[in-house]
Amino acid sequence: MILTQNLGKRFGDFQAVEAVNLRIEAGEVLALLGPNGAGKTTTVRMLTSLLAPSSGWARVADFDTVRQASQVRASVGVLTENHGLYNRMPAGEYLDFFGQIYHQSAAVRKQRLRQLLEDFGLLPYIRRPIGEFSKGMRQKLALARALLHNPPVLLLDEPTSAMDPESARLVRDAIRTLRSEERTIVICTHNLAEAEELADQIAIIRRGQIIAQGSPQALKARMLGPEEYEIQLALHLNGSLPDLPEAVQITASGTNWLRYRAHSPAEANPLVIQALVRQGLPVITLQAAPRSLEQVYLQAINAASPVEATHVG
């Protein structure tokens, strides 16, 4: 697991990260979102024991990131923002080199690198210099490197950027599998749909501070208000809105649809359907209106003053 307490980093006069508190259990995925320069990379570097915190502390895989830096790095698989591959080196040799660094025996290295290359569809290219790889192939190879030593904690920076949809799907499936293997995973990404799809927790960071944190659903409820529902009607509304129960607030409407907000949908929704049918407006569908993480993100980031750091369960 990953645990941080008031984690902060200062470079000279610049406060890059301030008072970050995270708790990510084994088998959980946290998506760290934020604009460029918000402090995501610095946070990840502190979690990897690459940078010592200026304030606070962090424990990763039960090791202190300052006092047990070597153990932390041995327990973490990192996909860096820049893949950092050696262009003249063949893919197999590259993974073998990292296997040696992680003290793997020759037999384990051979088996493990072949397995990973096969999983990511790179086995046919085992002897090809990395410089000849496409962006997506490089991304997959970098991910294979991060997984090479079977780390219990994974810190992945933009794991599917530059990948074609099929490869991105492959990687997302891999992340789900890794989560099911009780690994702790942190993803830094600008792909909000991906974050929503994969993450159990979202943390939005701005100017070094976590400004919103919680599960995607809880964040939506907290920042966008109660859930909205959309009804498709069999007939046109003809410009007038129907009478609906008092507990319901209409937020938008069209020629044959309307959207409303209900605090207690279990009670309100049947009453809404009854009211519409009574008024001669047959209902075709009723569904929760889609609310994207993007709305949450933009609202948090664009808030004039930082939204109080909220941990929403």
Added chain:
Amino acid sequence: MLGSWRTSLRMALVVTRREARDQFRDWRIIFPVVVLTLVFPALMNFTARQAMNFVQKYNAPLVGERMIPFLLMVVGFFPISVSLVIALESFVGEKERHSIEPLLCSPLTDGQLYFGKLTAAMLPPLIAGYLGILVYLISVYVQIGWSPPLLLLVQILLLTTIQAILMVSGAVVVSSQTTSVRAANLLASFIIIPMSFLIQGESIVMFWGQYNVLWWAIIGQVIIASLLIRTGVAYFNREEMLGRELDTIRLGWAWRQVRSAFIGQAHSMIQWYRREVLAAIWSVRIPIVISALCLGIAYLAGASLAPQFRLPSDIVSFDKISQGFIEGLQAARFYSSSGILVIWLQNIRAVLIAAVLGIFSFGVLGMLVLMLPLALIGYVAANVSLAGHSALTFLAALVLPHGLVEIPTMILAGAAILNLGATFTAPAEGKTIGEAWLHALAKWAKIMLGVVIPLFFIAALVEVFITPQVAVWLLGK
């Protein structure tokens, strides 16, 4: 303990192997190494033969005899010059391409990574250098039957090795201060220029034929390489490498750092002296001891040269100290406030020059500048003694009156310079190299402004008004 050393070595060699293999895949490295290993020694052999024939025509065989060992040194040096480029590429190139990040995320220690890379940058060019020497020796032996004395061969091999270490360890220090190969190449002139001076100096020694002097060159380079390695180890760390994103000059920030360290917690001049200046002096107590030892050694070294290079006895005679002596001094602006100013400014200028030189040489050159006057005093005192006079009387008359103030001040100034220069070599806990250096600069300024400059003024005052009187009193007739 042994196991951990073995593991560290194994891990460093894993890095070395990868880097060396990578170098052998790059024709831009291989081509010059092969040319310098195989073609260049043959060319040197040809040059040696031509030179021998030419100088023999003019009955100057000595030039030819000295040229052959000189070329032996050159053929060893040329391939290792490539190591500088490889080191810059290996350290800062990887940083620029971000390929170092996965390595930094791995359990490799900073030391394993540093020594792995250092060895990788050094080993292939060094092997090429040895091969070049071998090719040259074989061809010279076949052509003219010359083989070097064993001791000279050992010296050349040691020189070649230590020069490679020197360049690579210097390149690491340069790399630690930059984030791009372009910037590193610009800063590499700090290595290339001193190296070219070094090679010129060694060339003079080779033509001079005093090969024993080469041992001093080897020892000197071993010391500098050790300091550079220490500096490299101190600053080749994750925090320093990843904390530095851009090579920007932040003058405002630097000024604030120096100013706050200079003023410290003091609210008045008295507080500043009590808290800051005294603390600064206490913190350089070890450099004070080293500085005092250096000045003592300088005195002894100067004295040891006297029997070899004796001054004419009339120059060191006490007979000249008479009323005319005082008049002469008056003409030289002694006994006047302008004389005080001249001596005071001269001393300040000397310590400033020493400080500037010290910054670029870990304090070594700065210390040498301060040692020179003491060497001179020792030399003259020994000559006085050889002329049959008392050296103690000479010192008591002409040196000690102002020297009692000036010499301890020089020791303190030397200590501050050593501390400033050594900042690069000592790990500064929780500080970047820049922060640590700016704090050392503030400490140097505290000692200079608070103690050295005022004491130099007192010493100048004594030298102008009191020393001549004491000299006349003790030595005059």
